[in-house]
Amino acid sequence: MLISKTRFINYIRCDRYPALDEIHREKNKAVVSFSEQDDLSDLMSKENEAKISVLLESMIDEHNEDILVKTNPQMETMLKYYNEIEMISGRIIERKFKGDTIYALDTFDQKRFEYELEGYRFYCFLDGYQEDKDTIRIFEVKSTTSKKFLDMTFKLDDQRLSVFEYSPESILMLREDLGLEVNEDYHKKLKKLRNRLSKEGRYFYDIAYQRYVLEHTLKTDKNVKYYLGVLNSKYVHQGLVDDQNKPIYSDDLITFIDVTEFTKSMMSIIEKDQKIVMDRLDEMNANPVDLGPHCQRKDSRECIFYPICYKNIPAKNSIFTYIDGHHGFKDELGEKHDRFDLINQGYLTAFDVPYNWLNREKNKVQRQVMDSKIAFMENHKIKAAIESLKYPIYHLDFETFPCPLPRFKGETPYTQSLFQYSIHIEHSPGVCHKDHDNYGFIAKTHDDLRRELVETMIDIIKDDGGSIMVYNQSFEQTRLKEMAKFFPEHQERLLDMVDRLVDLMDFVKGNKKFFKSLGFDDQQADGFCYYHNDLNGSFSIKKVLPVFSHLKYDGMPIGNGTDALVAYANFPFMEKKEFEQTYQDLLEYCKQDTWAMVEILDALRKQVN
Numbered sequence: 001m002l003i004s005k006t007r008f009i010n011y012i013r014c015d016r017y018p019a020l021d022e023i024h025r026e027k028n029k030a031v032v033s034f035s036e037q038d039d040l041s042d043l044m045s046k047e048n049e050a051k052i053s054v055l056l057e058s059m060i061d062e063h064n065e066d067i068l069v070k071t072n073p074q075m076e077t078m079l080k081y082y083n084e085i086e087m088i089s090g091r092i093i094e095r096k097f098k099g100d101t102i103y104a105l106d107t108f109d110q111k112r113f114e115y116e117l118e119g120y121r122f123y124c125f126l127d128g129y130q131e132d133k134d135t136i137r138i139f140e141v142k143s144t145t146s147k148k149f150l151d152m153t154f155k156l157d158d159q160r161l162s163v164f165e166y167s168p169e170s171i172l173m174l175r176e177d178l179g180l181e182v183n184e185d186y187h188k189k190l191k192k193l194r195n196r197l198s199k200e201g202r203y204f205y206d207i208a209y210q211r212y213v214l215e216h217t218l219k220t221d222k223n224v225k226y227y228l229g230v231l232n233s234k235y236v237h238q239g240l241v242d243d244q245n246k247p248i249y250s251d252d253l254i255t256f257i258d259v260t261e262f263t264k265s266m267m268s269i270i271e272k273d274q275k276i277v278m279d280r281l282d283e284m285n286a287n288p289v290d291l292g293p294h295c296q297r298k299d300s301r302e303c304i305f306y307p308i309c310y311k312n313i314p315a316k317n318s319i320f321t322y323i324d325g326h327h328g329f330k331d332e333l334g335e336k337h338d339r340f341d342l343i344n345q346g347y348l349t350a351f352d353v354p355y356n357w358l359n360r361e362k363n364k365v366q367r368q369v370m371d372s373k374i375a376f377m378e379n380h381k382i383k384a385a386i387e388s389l390k391y392p393i394y395h396l397d398f399e400t401f402p403c404p405l406p407r408f409k410g411e412t413p414y415t416q417s418l419f420q421y422s423i424h425i426e427h428s429p430g431v432c433h434k435d436h437d438n439y440g441f442i443a444k445t446h447d448d449l450r451r452e453l454v455e456t457m458i459d460i461i462k463d464d465g466g467s468i469m470v471y472n473q474s475f476e477q478t479r480l481k482e483m484a485k486f487f488p489e490h491q492e493r494l495l496d497m498v499d500r501l502v503d504l505m506d507f508v509k510g511n512k513k514f515f516k517s518l519g520f521d522d523q524q525a526d527g528f529c530y531y532h533n534d535l536n537g538s539f540s541i542k543k544v545l546p547v548f549s550h551l552k553y554d555g556m557p558i559g560n561g562t563d564a565l566v567a568y569a570n571f572p573f574m575e576k577k578e579f580e581q582t583y584q585d586l587l588e589y590c591k592q593d594t595w596a597m598v599e600i601l602d603a604l605r606k607q608v609n
């Protein structure tokens with residue numbers, strides 16, 4: 001059996017994964033067991049076949065379509081940028097390290113290593129391989145940024161220091177590899193890097209697997225070095241373009257992290273994991289196992305079998321509904337219970353958690369609402385928030401394109417590049433026309449149209465002190481501040497807009513700082529302003545809107561932020577007719593977002609008056 005890096009990482013998740021994977025791939029021909037004692041006759045039994053069929057029904061529908069493999073339009077849209085990052089990295093490796101370099105998008109052209117153990121063939125493809133007369137360098141390129149590594153800090157005496165530092169050659173290295181002072185706290189922080197499920201450690205685990213395969217394949221006296229290549233989060237695009245108008249990047253776009261010493265210390269982990277993987281493949285046990293962080297719920301690496309293993313957890317009012325539930329729940333004796341431990345003991349619904357284990361006020365409110373089905377409402381707080389508004393209110397919403405590679409001058413990797421806004425002007429309480437009071441802008445091409453966007457926006461949003469209402473303020477606030485930096489001539493107006501921002505989400509979810517600014521004391525200012533059973537633990541506008549309005553996103557050709565960015569990303573490849581239709585659909589979508597705010601505010605106003 002062939003085992004790639006991706007398979008290895010999945011097989012190490014849990015005992016059940018390899019068997020589910022076998023059924024997913026082999027369908028009715030799969031040979032898996034449902035007990036540790038199964039012998040050959042058990043494996044071929046009718047009972048076994050029936051159990052496989054039940055699992056298969058959760059994997060393929062009546063038309064034989066796979067229901068587990070979901071398309072990810074955002075991922076597909078970004079793929080071209082991810083590929084470009086790999087090719088750019090390859091060229092930078094060639095220039096920076098000098099030597100014969102092998103890099104390619106097609107795995108067929110990549111350097112491949114493979115070795116066999118007890119009938120299993122472990123293999124890996126390398127994003128970059130370089131060899132000179134003394135050294136072999138191995139590169140794993142990731143479309144993430146250096147930020148998560150640079151953000152890792154530890155405390156030494158009274159100072160907070162970075163776990164990673166740049167070498168004189170501009171290679172990011174662990175402090176200890178540079179001979180700098182470290183301490184116990186530093187080593188504690190490194191645990192994250194050894195955790196294959198953490199957002200930092202997953203990349204180290206990937207390259208550690210590559211190294212393990214390589215060390216069992218490649219016999220060499222040369223020095224072998226291992227590097228992660230990631231986007232430099234501090235890189236600022238200078239706006240240079242070539243004769244085809246494509247951005248020109250300097251070599252510091254990519255940060256190389258020397259992981260040679262660290263991955264060496266991970267070889268024993270991979271060896272242990274390899275043994276576990278082989279045992280699991282030998283056993284092929286498809287019985288349910290404990291759920292936990294290994295499922296990577298709601299993560300970009302969420303397990304493909306999530307719908308199967310989590311099918312008993314209700315979609316509404318499950319234990320996951322409790323806000324901040326990942327911190328666990330404390331029983332009457334003060335003992336803390338982890339959420340997954342509770343799930344594995346059968347506490348699946350929100351009602352299964354004893355009321356006196358709910359130590360957070362917000363969770364108590366949620367439970368009271370779930371039990372009574374009566375919405376919770378802090379009228380006086382909502383009223384005070386509404387009374388603090390200044391008219392006209394400008395309801396504002398942005399759409400952005402988080403391009404991995406900066407496109408325009410001043411942008412960094414993954415800058416949320418603005419391409420659209422919608423504004424509804426509410427002249428006085430409740431006085432706003434859905435169409436006549438709406439103003440929208442969409443960048444029709446992938447040219448840099450930020451100036452036009454900003455200048456038309458500040459024309460519409462007057463310098464009149466009116467509140468600027470957004471939903472989830474930090475997003476719009478950060479974009480406005482970025483624009484103020486890019487266009488210093490409009491800085492004053494844009495920063496004035498920042499000062500006038502009001503977050504409608506605060507009127508529902510609550511926000512201690514905001515309500516304190518309105519004169520509430522510490523205790524009053526804290527907590528929800530509103531909770532409804534249908535919110536199911538979420539205050540996203542898509543959840544809040546149906547509670548207050550009949551307005552719906554269902555059925556809209558563009559119905560969420562991902563659809564919007566995919567539509568914009570595809571503009572240059574559309575025929576005229578398709579473009580015109582998509583442009584209209586995008587306008588409608590963004591308009592709906594600001595109109596939703598008008599409706600929610602109006603509904604709140606009516607409820608408190």
Ligand code: SF4
Pocket residue numbers: 013014015016017020289290291292294295296303304305306309310
């Ligand atoms: S969802 Fe979780 S328990 Fe189920 S196979 Fe995946 S990792 Fe294992």
